[in-house]
Amino acid sequence: MKGGATVPIGLTPEQGQLQEAVGRFAARHAAVDQTRDSFEALAEGALPKWWNDLVSHGFHAVHLPDGVGGQGGSLLDAACVIESASAALLPGPLLPTVIAGAIVLSVDDMAAAKLLSELAAGATATVVLPESGDLSATATDGGWRVTGASGDVLGVRSAAVILAAARRDDGETLWFVLDPEVASASVEQRDGTDLTIDVGMLRLADHVVPEALVLNGIDDDAAWDITVALSACASAGTLQWAVDAVTEHLRTREQFGKPIGTFQALQHEAAMLLVNSELAAAAAWDAVRAVAEAPEQRQLAAAGAAIMAVAPAPELLLDALTMFGAIGFTWEHDVHLYWRRATSLAASMGPITGWSRRLGELSKTHVRDMTVKIGEAEADFRAGIAAVLDEALGLVNDKPSPLGDYDHLASGPQRTLIADAGLMAPHWPPPWGLGATPLQQLIIDDEFAKRPELVRPSLNIAEWVLPSIISSGSEVVQQQLIPPTQRGELLWCQLFSEPGAGSDLAALSTRAVKVDGGWRINGHKIWTSSAQYADYGALLARTDPDAPKHKGIGYFIIDMRADGVEIQPIKTADRDPHFNEVFLADVFVPDEMLLGGPTDGWSLAIATMAQERVAIGAYVNIDRAIALRRLAAQRGPDQDAVVRALGELDAYTNAIKALGVRETIRLLDGQSAGPASSIAKVATSIMLRRTFKATLELAGPLAMVERSEPAIVAPYLRLPAELIGGGTRQIQLNIIAQMIMGLPRK
CATH class of the missing domain: 2.40.110.10 (Butyryl-CoA Dehydrogenase, subunit A, domain 2)
Structure with missing residues (x-):
């Protein structure tokens, strides 16, 4: 882009x-x-x-x-x-x-x-x-x-x-x-x-x-909401200019003999400007489309636009100005004119505390409806999905997941029916899915939403791995692994990270040596989620030590119970072993369990991580502000502060959701995928940090005990797993700066 x-x-x-x-x-x-x-x-x-x-x-x-x-x-x-x-x-x-x-x-x-x-x-x-x-x-x-x-x-x-x-x-x-x-x-x-x-x-x-x-019939709140929505669009325009201008400046301005866009600090700052610009545009767009909706929905969206698009713009334009250096502070440079406009628009909305309070109060009883309205399209397809889900309602899952008491990971007759109907991943090609179009995927989402008592099952980590098996595995391997995984009978882990490589997967040192009928693998993996429960793992290993580091890598499917596999749990801050170290000593992997060619691993890994980031970005659909909502309902001297914090967090969350809805609409229109997944990953990470920060600051003594009602510290101690999984925010900012904004690499 x-x-x-x-x-x-x-x-x-x-x-x-x-x-x-x-x-x-x-x-x-x-x-x-x-x-x-x-x-x-x-x-x-x-x-x-x-x-x-x-x-x-x-x-x-x-x-x-x-x-x-x-x-x-x-x-x-x-x-x-x-x-x-x-x-x-x-x-x-x-x-x-x-x-x-x-x-x-x-x-x-x-x-x-x-x-x-x-x-x-x-x-x-x-x-x-x-x-x-x-x-x-x-x-x-x-x-x-x-x-x-x-x-x-x-x-x-x-x-x-x-x-x-x-x-x-x-x-x-x-x-x-x-x-x-x-x-x-x-x-x-x-x-x-x-x-x-x-x-x-x-x-x-x-x-x-x-x-x-005299004009009779104008609603005061609606007039304000329309004003905010369109003013948010103007603010989004100033940020759009800032992103483009900063990107061009960082590409062309040189210091120390190279473009300043190669400096990581500036790359990250520019990438954050893009993230915030996209959230502002999404919130503004959502506020405009909500003008025709029910009053509560219109008010939720308008307050979100005030908080996410109008109020932050002056500070973001100031960030842009500083990236230009001293030249940006001169009268002759255009950036201060946009900065002035953003500041004026923000002032015209009144104190931002009023909007955060308004949204917080609304959020106690209402949720922003982000449903994409699709009418009666594909009625026969919808009827078929409805029939399957109605039948599933009459069945139960009788086997809980070893990962914990998670209904979406349980297995049994209900999940088997859903899996056999191609609904575990309906966008995958048959027979593993339905080859569902974006519109059909929305219909499936809608039919699940109509049945809240029916828990939609999840593939968990397999959601990131199975696409590689579909694209590069033999038919025999596909039949062996995909159906039982979809039914919940097989569990997976991902063996990518290593102690000496971290997020730099191309620097891995685990070796795969060709032997008769397969490969011998030796190495050491770390930060592997669910390895202690997994039946199979997706593993990267170096197959050609003399090739450039991105070239000589293979993508293997490994039996986690094979000889030579040793798993040592890593206890995390909450005292639970969320991660593991995996030691591999002369582990034999048959030839058919190498996906693609011996050096195709890097491209397959990139595809896997892209799937992972999309899934992690979807975590925003899980309400992380439950404790704040409980606190907001309790009277006390800090109630107003809690309500305003809740409003600010819901504004951020709703903007991320609106970003996803916009991407869905673009895909429905036949357009190619945009940068939404990487932006949503960064934004979700920030949203999680802000949510728990506000919760800790306002919960007071509740955070002195690990198990409280509402839960404060227990979910907070699990937060790093989500912040690190799928690549840290810093890694994602590198991707946004270099792959999306086109800033030069070092």
Whole structure:
């Protein structure tokens, strides 16, 4: 993905074309140098000279109905415009104008239709949101009298029309349309942080609002949520620019005779910028699509976007600035203009504590629904899956897993039925799966979700290994190993890491020497999960000591009960042996248990680790904030702090889930896989650290005992297994920097 590591908000080809069109428009009409020359005029409320050209393209009205002169698109289309415009630093009141139209879409009366028609025709607008200042409304004959002042409002000086909210005497909100040129209105210019848009304060002195200009039906919370969602798209645009600009800088700027992008510290910082940018885009996208959903779902997504996209952007742009070094701090460099925009957008949302508190309160009783809506597609396929799962509900698994009391690892008649139906890994080719398309996989997920009492079985470590057997094993080996593994009769481990190699698998020293009928293997493996229970293991060994280190490696399937295999458990911090050392002394492996050729091991290992990272990234679907939820329900002086922490963690978790949903939609559209799995692995690692940090800080004395109710320390002591498994965060950041962002290797 070199040259464009970020995935834009728009997922469809049409939305991609729309975003490209906005970018081309900005390049032609609004180069940053030209924008710099207009700062003073913009602050005074002057429209950019090209505003009429923008209107003629319809970019400002893509989300407005055809009937009022708009383009008839969706709010997600408008989100694409906003993101691209912000990435190009397009100046002027586009964002507040689009927000005003989006809010008014919920009203069905003459005043709303008139305003939407004006906006579609090119009128600029802004919104004075509830509680933004102290506007108050008192009923009069035939209308209302409004007095007071707004807070600081983006785009108010350049607005031809203002959508305003005032507090009525009965506590309800009066929404009305205002012409800022009337005598009872005045707008005070303010020195805005964002130099590309005006900022001002609206004052009304006994302003009379006739009933014809009152808009009934606007929900205050919905207006805020729409504003947050679209502002989050603008913030995501600033971060998209930052990722691209930093990547180009690190590739081309040289120090000590080589590109600074080879320095690992900068690679990791740039990779984290990409991770946070992708999470911001995912949260913004989710908030926009949730506008049409139930109020609680809309509020969950909007609060998440405020926390994940809007609030962090200033700090992330500051990180980008520092990666440019001193040159980034100069007036002539563009990064500070994006930094200013991000800071202004974050300020416009109010204190972030309010959004984290709101999300935390909602999270006590509601969960963000990340279901991909697929309607009635493939009804016959769905009916077949439903019949299998209904039959499975009448069966039980009677053999628990030796790994522990985990229902998803138990075996018996129920699991056998599911396995024989190809549902253990339905995307695998027949006969091991169904060759299920992404859409069919979603249908299967949906049918399992409809039956929460039916525990979906797991292949555990075999999920990472069996694809290599399918691709490179003989038919005899496949028949020998795959069906019993799917039924839960065989357990697996992965013998990759070594004491002297760690995550550098190509540096392994375990040797495989060819002998009659097979191979003799000698070596020492470490950090092997489940080796003490495993029937078979996937093992890497060096087959050609003279070949380059990535070349001379074989991928073997080893019987863990073979002569010469010695397993020594490694007791971890929680006193349980989660890992093992495995010593291999003249262990014989038959020829058929070498997958592929003697030197194909590296490519097979990379494929295995890719499967592992995807699986580990899916751990986000397990709720790790159970203890915090319990604590949030308990009254006390720290309850508000717990609720806000819960909101921040759920925002992060929901953004990772949204990242996965976006990737699923891209795959359903036939697009190739993006960087989501590596990004999700890093993000999940961070989410886990944040969750347990917050839990420990707020649990207090509960963490003094290892076994508590709710559980605090016991799961915390198991955390390193998840942080290290599949490659540490540092290794993943290397992969993101070099493989996704295209930064140079040393």
